[in-house]
Structures are given as C-alpha cells and as structure tokens.
Amino acid sequence: MGKKKTKKVTANNKKFKAKKVEPTSVEDKSSLHANFVSDAGPGCYIVRRDSPNPPSWLIEWEDVDPEEFRGEDDEETAEVPDVAIDTDEQTLSLCNVDICYKVAYVTVYDIEVVGADGISLTPGSTTDNQGTSSSCITFIVLVPPCVFVHLCYLVIPAEVDDITSLRIESDVSPWQQHPNPNDEHMLRIGFPLGKMPASADIVKASPSSSALPSFLCTQGEGGELTHFFSGNLHAIDFQCPVGTELLAVSDGTVVDVKDDNTLTGIAVTNLYEWNSITLQICKQKDRNDSLPASDDSHVDNILEHSDGPLFVEYVHIQTSLVQKGDTVKKGRIIGYSGSVGFSPEPHLHFSAFRSSDPKAPTVRVLFDGTFAETKDPSEPTTPFLPVAGLRYTAKGAVG
Incomplete structure (x- = not known):
C-alpha cells in the first residue's frame, strides 16, 4: 500500500513518563481523510486528532510546551523519544516536540494491547521473506506539532525486566504533504x-x-x-x-x-x-x-x-x-x-x-x-x- 521509502526502521522503546488517564473525547472537527474501508486493514489502528469519531481505545492527546524540554543552555531541546513506554503505567505513547506534523507507523509484536476502554485490540499478522509469521498490531498516527499521544496499555509479561527486549518497530518522520493535491x-x-x-x-x-x-x-x-x-x-x-x-x-x-x-x-x-x-x-x-x-x-x-x-x-x-x-x-x-x-x-x-x-x-x-x-x-x-x-x-x- 505504500510508495517507496528509504529510511531504516528502528525500535525506540525508551521509558518516558506518561500520566495515567481516563478515556477522553476529542474536539469534534471534520475528518482529515476517511477514504478507506476499515475492514480492509485487520490489525491496523488509525487515529487522527481531528476525527469526528475518536476511537474508544485511544487514551489521550496531550498538548506540550517545547520550552519545557529545553536544555540548561536554552538552545538545545532535550532528547525526547519518538516512541515511549511508561513502565509504571505500561502505556505506549508517541511524542512530538517539533513544530511539524509527523507520520508514525508503530508495530507491536506478540503481546496483548489494551485500549482505554479496557478492551483488548485484535491483532493482525505479518510474515517475513523467510516464512516466519508473527501476531502484531500496527498503529498509524498523524501526530500534530507539540503533542504527545498516549495510545494504549501494554500487558507486559512479568518475566520481562528490560523493556528494550519488547519487539516494537517504528517509522516516525515528518509529514511530506503533496505539493499539488489537485494535479x-x-x-x-x-x-x-x-x-x-x-x-x-x-x-x-x-x-x-x-x-x-x-x-x-x-x-x-x-x-x-x-x-x-x-x-x-x-x-x-x-x-x-x-x-x-x-x-x-x-x-x-x-x-x-x-x-x-x-x-x-x-x-x-x-x-x-x-x-x-x-x-x-x-x-x-x-x-x-x-x-x-x-x-x-x-x-x-x-x-x-x-x-x-x-x-x-x-x-x-x-x-x-x-x-x-x-x-x-x-x-x-x-x-x-x-x-x-x-x-x-x-x-x-x-x-x-x-x-x-x-x-x-x-x-x-x-x-x-x-x-x-x-x-x-x-x-x-x-x-x-x-x-x-x-x-x-x-x-x-x-x-
């Protein structure tokens, strides 16, 4: 379904504190893009902040002030991971402290994922060129500038001591909008x-x-x-x-x-x-x-x-x-x-x-x-x- 890309995918599973929240509603605006049959994407979970029908599984959008992440010299922004896991609350979040929109594709493998509504998300699957198949869930998110989006809860097995051992892969990049949509x-x-x-x-x-x-x-x-x-x-x-x-x-x-x-x-x-x-x-x-x-x-x-x-x-x-x-x-x-x-x-x-x-x-x-x-x-x-x-x-x- 996608045009060619060149950037390598990397896992970014760093801990970043995200507060525990209750299910929330999103301001009602017209949908950004809805020209898609959702049943054609089993295991894919799409979220847009301006959707008139926010998904019940989404935890919360959180506006942030980039100044809060400035270094001591007020010139450099402290490193904030694109994809973050709070190990205390077991939340998965996306973080954007830049002034541009970002497109995020995040795949979570082989563990249970639960929404804010308490319902487990139904996974899809993937098979590599060697024929190895895995259960997984992929989030597709357009992240506005200066926003954290707290997506879901991860049911992390008790035997997992190091979150970097979780298999989570991501591609997060600036949104490349079409220069002439009516061409x-x-x-x-x-x-x-x-x-x-x-x-x-x-x-x-x-x-x-x-x-x-x-x-x-x-x-x-x-x-x-x-x-x-x-x-x-x-x-x-x-x-x-x-x-x-x-x-x-x-x-x-x-x-x-x-x-x-x-x-x-x-x-x-x-x-x-x-x-x-x-x-x-x-x-x-x-x-x-x-x-x-x-x-x-x-x-x-x-x-x-x-x-x-x-x-x-x-x-x-x-x-x-x-x-x-x-x-x-x-x-x-x-x-x-x-x-x-x-x-x-x-x-x-x-x-x-x-x-x-x-x-x-x-x-x-x-x-x-x-x-x-x-x-x-x-x-x-x-x-x-x-x-x-x-x-x-x-x-x-x-x-």
Whole structure:
C-alpha cells in the first residue's frame, strides 16, 4: 500500500513518563481523510486528532510546551523519544516536540494491547521473506506539532525486566504533504484488473452479467491508511484475490519489475519491501511538432502526450509476466496480483506519477470506462475515479 521509502526502521522503546488517564473525547472537527474501508486493514489502528469519531481505545492527546524540554543552555531541546513506554503505567505513547506534523507507523509484536476502554485490540499478522509469521498490531498516527499521544496499555509479561527486549518497530518522520493535491494528468487509461482466478468467489457487475467481475475499492485518494502523503496521495487500492490478472492500462514500455519478495502483512518493516511492475505510458510531446496539440502519437510504443510523461505502478504483485524493456499493448496481461509488502489483505495498489524519480509525488488519473474485450468504439463511456466503499468494473461503479 505504500510508495517507496528509504529510511531504516528502528525500535525506540525508551521509558518516558506518561500520566495515567481516563478515556477522553476529542474536539469534534471534520475528518482529515476517511477514504478507506476499515475492514480492509485487520490489525491496523488509525487515529487522527481531528476525527469526528475518536476511537474508544485511544487514551489521550496531550498538548506540550517545547520550552519545557529545553536544555540548561536554552538552545538545545532535550532528547525526547519518538516512541515511549511508561513502565509504571505500561502505556505506549508517541511524542512530538517539533513544530511539524509527523507520520508514525508503530508495530507491536506478540503481546496483548489494551485500549482505554479496557478492551483488548485484535491483532493482525505479518510474515517475513523467510516464512516466519508473527501476531502484531500496527498503529498509524498523524501526530500534530507539540503533542504527545498516549495510545494504549501494554500487558507486559512479568518475566520481562528490560523493556528494550519488547519487539516494537517504528517509522516516525515528518509529514511530506503533496505539493499539488489537485494535479491530474489528462490521459484517460484502461482498467488495471482482469479475470480473477478460477477458485475466487467472483462478484459480478450485476445479476445478469456473466463477463465482468467487480472489485471493491478499499482505499482511494487521501485514504487514511497509507494514501495521505506525497508519494501515495492519488493511489487507488482494489481488493482482489491473489492471482487476479493485471492488465496494461495503455500501450507502453516496462521500466521496472520487482517480484522476488514473499513477505506480507502489517509490520512496519514491510513498508520497505514489495513487488511491483512500473510502465511508462506517456512521454512529453515535442512542442515543435507540426501536429496540433490535441493530436498525440506513439514513438517506441510510448504515447507522446501534450500533458507530459506518465508512469503507472502496480504494487503488491505476486508474479510478473514481463521484464524491464518489454513493450506492451493496452489490455495485455502483464502479471498477477498478490499481497506482498505492507498489505493487510490481498489487493492491488495502483498509482501514477509524472516522473520515474522514487521521490516523485503522485498524479491523479481517471479510468476511461472501457472494457478491453468489447473493443466497441461506438459504446458510450464515462471516465471515473474510484472511491473507497464502492465496487468497480472496467466500465465504472456498480450497485
């Protein structure tokens, strides 16, 4: 579900005093991002301070004054851990004494986690590339400036004398917001999913349809699980069984393939390993071309487009049927879907970029509403942008 990152994950399990509190309510504001189907993230617990419906498991948000953490010379801030455990109260907290928002992914392994409401949080699971599986819970938190968030209680076994022996992994970094959230490429593209495997429980587009399986969009633009920062903002997630056909959304050239990983699940470390296919389907149209700006042409199987380059990425795949440098035609099967990487359940994470730079922000693209197998140019179509909670075929949303 995530765009490439480069920072290493480290455990930060230092003791930091957090007061024992009662369950609390949060000021009612509009939700930051809600374009996500929560059932698609088993074991993942998301919290935003401005959510109109704060989770009952959350202990408390605590505003802090950074000046209280100044050193004696009033120039340097005392070291405050990003992730802290109070061993007396057995609370897990996130600490932000900086003036920027921070995004925190924190995974707690193999111990019971209890919310402020006294209810144990239901864990998910993760499996590494060696096939070792673990029970775990992952918190996804957008931490405002100068705030501590006391998340939950840890049921620490009596035999644990050193909290650093607890297996807790985290990635905490400044929130990289998208520089142009409304950026949209003008090219309309085909649908990225084809036929499901024969063993799948297929949901048809309608009771009378025998041709088109439909796919639930589980996370859309700005989705609160992983689609709220620059490298993922416009991504779309489709729930699909492992082995679903992946289709080229346009003519293009394969520029990158990764399909040697097998890890899966919700561990924060999975944000750094995945399988994917990347296609270049557009290049910049020559401004000196004698053709009108509205006329686009193909060069080396890549469309020259007046709106510039376009790259599309299929993430969490199981297997690729193409190699770097291959040319593909729209509708060709290029691989099969999977659940590799940070993936709570089998799905396709589909995103588009104006550049192949790993740090490039996403760009919005619309699906053209055509079904490759019909190939009927006279059939009316309506471009569409999937949103979480609705099912889609190549032709658009279905009831």
